[in-house]
Amino acid sequence: MPSSPPSSSRDLRLISLSDLDKIFGIQRDVIPGSVYIVEEPKEETRSVEKPRAQTWRKVDLVVLPILSMMCFLSFLDRINVGSARAAGMQRDLQMSDLQYTTALTVTFIPYILCEIPSNLMLQALGAKYVLPGMITMWGVVALSTGFVKTYRTFIASRFFLGLFEGGLYPGVCLYLTYFYPRHKISFRLSLILAPAALCGAFSGLLAFGIAQMSGVSNIRGWGWIFILEGLFTVIFGLLSFRLLPRSVETMPLLDDKEKESVIQVLKNDSRNITETRVSACREIINTFGGLHVWFGAGMAFALGTKLMGMFYITPAIVRSLGYNTEVKAQLMSVPPYAAGLLVTLVIGYLSDRLQQRGFMTIISNALCAIGFAVFLASTSDTVRYGSIFLMASGSYPSPVIVTAWMSNNSFPEARRATAIALQSMMASLGALLSVWLFGYLSPAPEHVAGTITLLALSGLEATLAGVNTIYLRKQNEKKVIARQFVELGDNKGINGHGDDSAWFVYTL
The missing domain is CATH 1.20.1250.20 (MFS general substrate transporter like domains)
Structure with a gap:
């Protein structure tokens, strides 16, 4: 017979497992009406020094x-x-x-x-x-x-x-x-x-x-x-x-x-995450059931379209500046790309330092959207050239942040391998869209239809990043509740496995 719940200065809440199922989607064979308390497993003491x-x-x-x-x-x-x-x-x-x-x-x-x-x-x-x-x-x-x-x-x-x-x-x-x-x-x-x-x-x-x-x-x-x-x-x-x-x-x-x-x-x-005994094939299939995976795939489609589109827009703008040699035209395309490189490094660093993937994705796409809007609104070649700096500064950080985000939130390795590859596949689909959009359907040098599409996709990617952040925060809140309840006398707790585990905290 289970003992009474331990008394503590902490506020330990009690719920039935049926409620826990609703919260976290956990399926187990239990006695109806059982009450559970969950405590996070104690972290093992490590004698190994942290890497310098x-x-x-x-x-x-x-x-x-x-x-x-x-x-x-x-x-x-x-x-x-x-x-x-x-x-x-x-x-x-x-x-x-x-x-x-x-x-x-x-x-x-x-x-x-x-x-x-x-x-x-x-x-x-x-x-x-x-x-x-x-x-x-x-x-x-x-x-x-x-x-x-x-x-x-x-x-x-x-x-x-x-x-x-x-x-x-x-x-x-x-x-x-x-x-x-x-x-x-x-x-x-x-x-x-x-x-x-x-x-x-x-x-x-x-x-x-x-x-x-x-x-x-x-x-x-x-x-x-x-x-x-x-x-x-x-x-x-x-x-x-x-x-x-x-x-x-x-x-x-x-x-x-x-x-x-x-x-x-x-x-x-990946401490405290139960290693799954599910087959690799089942893990691959389970990957496609994660809502955050599809949010990431949608973001990848948008960023893939934008990146490939940049390689059509940039030469068209540079050529409009009137440089009479190929070398000069190529050299004028270096500063915008250099700006994109610098911003990518800064945002990549801040994303790791602050552990904020979604917010940085939104910032990147805001820069993109401003750049595409300036390109569409202006008829000045000089102003349009300046818009490339914003486009590059917003386009290049996106694949870094979005890919890291997907990698962070996929576990075990079979899921991570599948999720990253799915995301890359969607980015390639976006690039394929740009090939036709800019190479054939949206004539140079204006590329009006293509640029409007990229502006819309910047908004879509930012929206998906915001929605994904909210969704993952809600999932983490549910996991906090799930970690507070463990069946009395059951030392194994309620782990789940992989990124479904109550102990796996999603990166926002």
């Missing part, structure tokens, strides 16, 4: 440069097709504008379809071989594109580029969680994506210089763009097999004590 700042800098030094270069090359090999087009590829392959847009669409189809399977494969086989393997294979495809002679072979190369490259970004995001606790993810993601933010500006300059090799070995300049950039990707991919650490235990630079301290932090990050 120097330890985290060592982890950063090993992990971040490799991942940053991976994302940079992914971005470079995806957008250099625009530079190749400017260098005469569309004319040489006798493509119409519709055929060119179709070719870009073909890239995103396998991109979208492979992201979830790719992340699950990374979880099963390990990032040390999957990520370098992806890079090496898409590098070979990118290099081979320099030798295509017909539209059909170009279409095939774009398909395989998307197939091998599609899983990189969600894989990088998942890999980060093997080395950093939840409150350190956002700033690290901003550091990884920072070089990619400048890629849009400097890739054009690089391609312009490479295109001057036109005629060497009877290969056109646009062919050399693909060949040289693809070759560098292959070389780095092969080096990554050696450079990328498998886990904290195999990380160079860290001594045994430092490794142990980092491992303990990662364990404590």
Whole structure:
């Protein structure tokens, strides 16, 4: 027979499990009318020291440069097709504008379809071989594109580029969680994506210089763009097999004590959460039942559309300034991208420091919305150029914060891998929308319909961020109540499992 509830100075509330079911959705076989009290499990005393700042800098030094270069090359090999087009590829392959847009669409189809399977494969086989393997294979495809002679072979190369490259970004995001606790993810993601933010500006300059090799070995300049950039990707991919650490235990630079301290932090990050015995397939299915997952997916669709749209709007504005050389035009696109990079680092840092994902997402989209509105309202080329600074400053932080948010609130690993990949898939769908919206349906240089769409999507993303924040706060409040009630005599408490657990606190 259960003993009476313990007396305490705390206000311990009593409810029946049927009420607890309504609050938290917990299903258990119980005696009708039973009364429960819940107390949070006591935290175990740890003798392991917390990692020092120097330890985290060592982890950063090993992990971040490799991942940053991976994302940079992914971005470079995806957008250099625009530079190749400017260098005469569309004319040489006798493509119409519709055929060119179709070719870009073909890239995103396998991109979208492979992201979830790719992340699950990374979880099963390990990032040390999957990520370098992806890079090496898409590098070979990118290099081979320099030798295509017909539209059909170009279409095939774009398909395989998307197939091998599609899983990189969600894989990088998942890999980060093997080395950093939840409150350190956002700033690290901003550091990884920072070089990619400048890629849009400097890739054009690089391609312009490479295109001057036109005629060497009877290969056109646009062919050399693909060949040289693809070759560098292959070389780095092969080096990554050696450079990328498998886990904290195999990380160079860290001594045994430092490794142990980092491992303990990662364990404590999911402290008191019951490990599920549910199969991986069931966890994958459970991922799609989380409302916060779909809020995050909606935000990803919006940010993916905006980011790709930026690469159409920016060149149109810069060209309208009247610069008579390609080099000057490319250089004028550097300052807005640099501003976007700086704001991304600041917001990424503040998001981790304040543990505020939703609020920072709203701030980013407010900057975006102002930028798009100024672009639509003004006819001055100078003012429109200034609007790019706001667009970039709002667009680039979004993927950092939204991805970190999804990663923070998904557990165990199978759910996290699926949720991150779903989010990346939705971002790719948004990018696909931009390809058609700006590449074919919304004529340059005004891009009126496209810009109005991006303005609306900025509002949508901010709204979803606000709604998700409210929803997660309510869920945390329910979990606080659930943690206050445990069946008398039941030391296991009411845990649930994964991010459904009463002990798992959602990041807001």
